[in-house]
Amino acid sequence: MNKIARDISPALTAEETRRYGRQLVLDQIGPDGQEKLKSAHVLVIGSGGLGSPVLLYLAAAGIGHLGIVDFDIVDITNLHRQVLFGDADLDCSKARSAAARLQAQNPHLAVTTHEIRIDAENAEELISGYDVVVDATDNFAARYVINDACVRAGIPNVSASILRFDAQIAVFDPARGGPCYRCVFPAPPPAGLAPSCAEAGVVGVLPGIAGTLQANEVIKLICEIGTPLIGRLLSFDALETRFRNFEIARNPGCVACGAKADPNRPLGLAEAEPACAFETPVAEISVEKLAAAIAEGTPPFLLDVRGAAEREIARIAGSKGIALDLLEAEADSLPRDQPILCICHKGARSLKAARALTELGFTGVASLTGGVDAWAERIDPSLKRY
Amino acid sequence: MSIVIELPTTLRPFASGEAQVALNDHASFNEALDSLIARHPRLKSRLVTGSGTVYDFVSVFVNDRRVGPDEFPEITLGDGDVVTLVPAMAGG
Numbered sequence: 001m002n003k004i005a006r007d008i009s010p011a012l013t014a015e016e017t018r019r020y021g022r023q024l025v026l027d028q029i030g031p032d033g034q035e036k037l038k039s040a041h042v043l044v045i046g047s048g049g050l051g052s053p054v055l056l057y058l059a060a061a062g063i064g065h066l067g068i069v070d071f072d073i074v075d076i077t078n079l080h081r082q083v084l085f086g087d088a089d090l091d092c093s094k095a096r097s098a099a100a101r102l103q104a105q106n107p108h109l110a111v112t113t114h115e116i117r118i119d120a121e122n123a124e125e126l127i128s129g130y131d132v133v134v135d136a137t138d139n140f141a142a143r144y145v146i147n148d149a150c151v152r153a154g155i156p157n158v159s160a161s162i163l164r165f166d167a168q169i170a171v172f173d174p175a176r177g178g179p180c181y182r183c184v185f186p187a188p189p190p191a192g193l194a195p196s197c198a199e200a201g202v203v204g205v206l207p208g209i210a211g212t213l214q215a216n217e218v219i220k221l222i223c224e225i226g227t228p229l230i231g232r233l234l235s236f237d238a239l240e241t242r243f244r245n246f247e248i249a250r251n252p253g254c255v256a257c258g259a260k261a262d263p264n265r266p267l268g269l270a271e272a273e274p275a276c277a278f279e280t281p282v283a284e285i286s287v288e289k290l291a292a293a294i295a296e297g298t299p300p301f302l303l304d305v306r307g308a309a310e311r312e313i314a315r316i317a318g319s320k321g322i323a324l325d326l327l328e329a330e331a332d333s334l335p336r337d338q339p340i341l342c343i344c345h346k347g348a349r350s351l352k353a354a355r356a357l358t359e360l361g362f363t364g365v366a367s368l369t370g371g372v373d374a375w376a377e378r379i380d381p382s383l384k385r386y
Numbered sequence: 387m388s389i390v391i392e393l394p395t396t397l398r399p400f401a402s403g404e405a406q407v408a409l410n411d412h413a414s415f416n417e418a419l420d421s422l423i424a425r426h427p428r429l430k431s432r433l434v435t436g437s438g439t440v441y442d443f444v445s446v447f448v449n450d451r452r453v454g455p456d457e458f459p460e461i462t463l464g465d466g467d468v469v470t471l472v473p474a475m476a477g478g
């Protein structure tokens with residue numbers, strides 16, 4: 001499967017010369033450059049938001065051989081940004097749907113599909129034989145595996161990533177003197193600190209912008225023209241419409257590309273990445289304990305972080321209401337000399353509130369386990385439950 | 387003298403929505419980082435590890451040039467310097 005056919009004749013046919021005529025006339029490309037594109041083997045890992053424009057433009061531009069790695073199927077939530085696919089592709093294999101679309105677009109193209117998830121075991125074999133790898137994946141595990149495999153194989157990695165309204169694009173290529181992904185980001189965020197597009201959202205045109213920039217870098221690398229995006233991290237802010245070039249350099253101590261890099265180190269992230277304590281621990285107390293404290297005349301300051309409509313339904317007597325969203329802005333109105341007990345419906349928002357107040361420097365903050373609901377169930381049955 | 391720390395979109399909610407934080411009289415990067423966290427304590431757990439160093443997934447740039455963690459103690463900041471924090475993102 002990975003023995004890539006190198007039997008496509010690089011010489012352009014009359015039809016190909018007409019098809020690519022508008023870019024063939026460019027001095028920087030010309031027939032020589034077009035033949036390089038025709039001979040090129042490019043592996044695109046991920047055929048989603050970024051992969052869609054990368055594949056569409058590389059196929060149109062006359063790349064001779066495209067490999068597509070994607071294990072996923074097309075979901076309706078993909079369609080606002082994954083422009084390779086339409087309603088007819090729902091529930092179908094992304095790799096195979098993409099291959100069919102691309103071959104309809106350009107019959108000169110050869111496509112290899114790999115319907116698997118790239119990992120430490122298969123990465124080196126997957127990328128072998130390709131001239132350029134495009135990282136269009138959507139998770140850190142894949143990004144570190146791709147980086148490590150590309151560094152070891154000496155293949156340039158044309159990388160982009162997106163979130164909400166922000167994009168980053170770079171060509172990682174230590175073989176040409178530039179840094180690798182790990183030189184810039186030595187480790188991924190701990191779980192909980194990195195929202196995915198599914199949680200955080202992404203504006204649909206953003207991968208279109210970042211992916212076409214990746215396709216442009218691929219063409220430049222193959223034709224050996226211009227200044228590749230090596231040693232630079234390009235960031236794009238879609239809300240401000242602002243591009244920035246950041247200067248990035250090799251890290252001599254990099255575990256992937258540094259002088260002392262272990263050639264036998266397993267690719268990608270270690271199985272057990274150290275779990276980082278991202279969430280400030282907070283105390284929780286039960287409704288029984290709160291009832292006892294009230295009976296003894298030593299209640300904490302009761303802070304209800306639900307919205308007004310919820311407080312209207314049921315609330316613990318004597319509690320003050322500040323909705324969670326407004327907590328940081330109104331924190332100055334809270335006492336610093338008294339323990340604060342945060343309360344919500346069932347105990348989730350109150351945990352967040354207690355954590356936020358602790359981070360703001362309040363001491364003795366706790367969260368009521370089970371919230372008003374537990375209070376109504378076990379202490380005060382006269383309260384409505386919802 | 388004054389320096390500016392630029393925050394990424396993902397960290398702004400923990401800094402009262404500010405995209406840029408201007409700080410006065412900071413000679414070193416570590417002092418500037420301490421002041422940033424003192425002003426916005428909720429940034430702390432999202433920006434620095436338990437041992438007080440910037441997380442590896444946040445790249446630090448001074449005037450658009452990356453500086454590695456080894457260099458942090460030696461970085462001196464002058465009037466008008468811009469420190470930009472760029473976190474790794476994985477979306478695709």
Ligand SMILES: [Zn+2]
Nearest residue numbers: 180183254257
């Ligand atoms: Zn490296």
